[in-house]
Amino acid sequence: MKSGHRGSAVEKNESNNEPAVPAQARLLPIGVFDSGVGGLTVLRALRRQLPSEQFVYLGDTARLPYGTKSAHSVRRYSVQAAEVLVRRGIKCLIVACNTASSVALEDLRDRYAPLPVVGVIVPGSEAACQATRTGHIAVIATEGTIRGGAYQREIARRASTNVVRAQACSLFVALAEEGWTDGAIAEAVARRYLNELFEADPRIDTLLLGCTHFPVLIEPLRRVVPAGVSIVDSAWTTAAYVEQDLRDRGLARSSGAGAIDLLATDGAERFARVGSRFLGEEFGAEQVEIVDLKEIA
């Protein structure tokens, strides 16, 4: 919904109760940042949820994975990555990386206010709390995310009676990147990680996927979790959250082409090959722009 007043910096949208925002802001792309290709599952969900929006995605492939790195390093990397997106002009920033969401979100909000900065921890935790009936929730993620404890804290904050069990599933990342997302090996790995979890607490009725790599393993996960357990995918819950947030802020586009710019910090060929599986559509290395975050102060 474009403003007819070219001279007006602020568009007054009189057709509904959306706040008045600059028309230019509404037309800007949504920035999505991740440590690598995993966040492309979040981008995939965002595109389905918001088909009119444009996106610019940055995967910090030169420094992945964040999951095994210190909070200090992850904060520094996150600010550098966000800076690239902010300089290109974005209307909101999605931190698709769980590790970065758990340690860098406040830093990014402080630095770029009033830009909306959305992580994956809060939407995922909210959805898990809504899904559970027993109050017993299992979270699976990388070692770094689990150790950081952000999902555990967010879930506990919503209902202190909730029981959260957390399990690091490092091999899922390797399986997802290798493309071994179904078959006997993926199922055996899932069984090894999850059996112990569900045996320890048979009342668990909700499994929260706390890593952007894990949605591509949904088939073996479904076969392994006990019947009646809901699987909550933070990619989809984040996309739904962003849609609502953009509407509330009057920043949602009502029409558009839905183009994507893909940026990475290293290895365009591998980013395209592995990333195509995560995005759910093929793209080539020539569509990936390489940027150098070392030059960012």
Place this chain on the structure above:
Amino acid sequence: MKSGHRGSAVEKNESNNEPAVPAQARLLPIGVFDSGVGGLTVLRALRRQLPSEQFVYLGDTARLPYGTKSAHSVRRYSVQAAEVLVRRGIKCLIVACNTASSVALEDLRDRYAPLPVVGVIVPGSEAACQATRTGHIAVIATEGTIRGGAYQREIARRASTNVVRAQACSLFVALAEEGWTDGAIAEAVARRYLNELFEADPRIDTLLLGCTHFPVLIEPLRRVVPAGVSIVDSAWTTAAYVEQDLRDRGLARSSGAGAIDLLATDGAERFARVGSRFLGEEFGAEQVEIVDLKEIA
């Protein structure tokens, strides 16, 4: 064998034909550099082979893995890591990382000559060429090492009649770091990667482990490779090569305590926990010194 002449800068070793070298140089530690914990399998082999030597090991855990990064990035990281070790004073530099060995060795030799710089590619390739009778050799490594083609070139250079088949085995790294180094899953993964290789060329009689993580998977690998196939481990062949090289240069210590200094660029706790399995002995996070390579020009 220490010199009795305190005033003499150069020790003349008259008991054999070793070249004359400064006594101080002989007493310096051996520097070992890797992208993370994997190189600790090389350090383990070096300690067994050279029990009198002192070692300083640097794992660039802040930026691992190198295997998925571009040659340009790996060269830059390697020089920064080497610089830290060289400034501390070392008598030779072992590049335990296969990816760095395959792309950064010449840069490091040019920069630090006459310091001996030893990679893992040449010793591993030589040992594989000595082990094969059929001339058919299989190399398994990370995606980056295989794509770089250094092992394939080194083996072909030694005998152009050799047939080399290369297979990236990315999941082995995750299995090794998770400690799932034996049992049904490790064996199934090994079978999936290797069966195709040996079916494609039944004349393969030598399997070269071209990644420092892989030696800890020796048991499942032994169960999966066909009978009569030699497994060549570049950690042990590199240690044997270094021992001979130090003797040739008159740099080998004849007695000593064999102390180790352990440095990492991030995550001392994880480095100690995962690294203990690779080194083959327990060490704690408090024994790991964290260094910042960003400060290195």
